[in-house]
Amino acid sequence: MPYMKRVVFVLLTICVLNSCNSNEPKPIKLNSDSCDNCKMTISNGKFGAELITEKGRHYKFDDIACMVKFAKSGTTVSTKAFYVNDYLQDNTLIDAKKAFYLKDGSINSPMRGNRAAFSTQQEAEQYKTKLNAAPSSWDEIFNSFQ
Structure with a gap:
């Protein structure tokens, strides 16, 4: 029996260590999780x-x-990944570096960043006129905020 306990312990430890290094986003709990920057409820x-x-x-x-x-x-260590919500799929996170962006126009985000992310370029193009917004890129967005 002690052997089985060791095996279970080792397997659990491996699972825990692997989950800590996950590159996958954790779902945002709307109306429960708080923003780690401004502390407002998401x-x-x-x-x-x-x-x-x-x-x-x-x-x-x-x-x-x-x-x-x-x-x-400078409050965090090295960043591994950035994720953003897909504007068209409520509360669905997508890779920020692969997303297609629109900015300004009638986009009205909570902290006035006024950027919207889309999974495909086609979706961004379709909403560009509807939102009276201009195309943007991840690099431009990352460099536009201090």
Whole structure:
């Protein structure tokens, strides 16, 4: 029996260590999770964002602007991944570096970052006129906030 306990312990330890290094985002709990930058409750599933550090810590945000400002503030260790909510799929996180962006126009995000992310370029193009918004890129967004 002691052998089985050791095996179970080793397997559980491996599972825990693997989950800590996850590159996958954790779902944002709307109206429950708070923004790690501005401390407001995250309530809009179109604009949330998540940052994952190299050590596997997850930080959640109510706006892309909050995430970028937090990343540039020096309060975290090296960033492993950035995720943003898909504007068309409520509370669905997508890779920030692969997303297609629109900015300004009638986009009204919680902290006035006024950026919307889309999974495909086609979707962004379809909403560009509807939102009276201009195309943007991840690099431009990352460099536009201090």
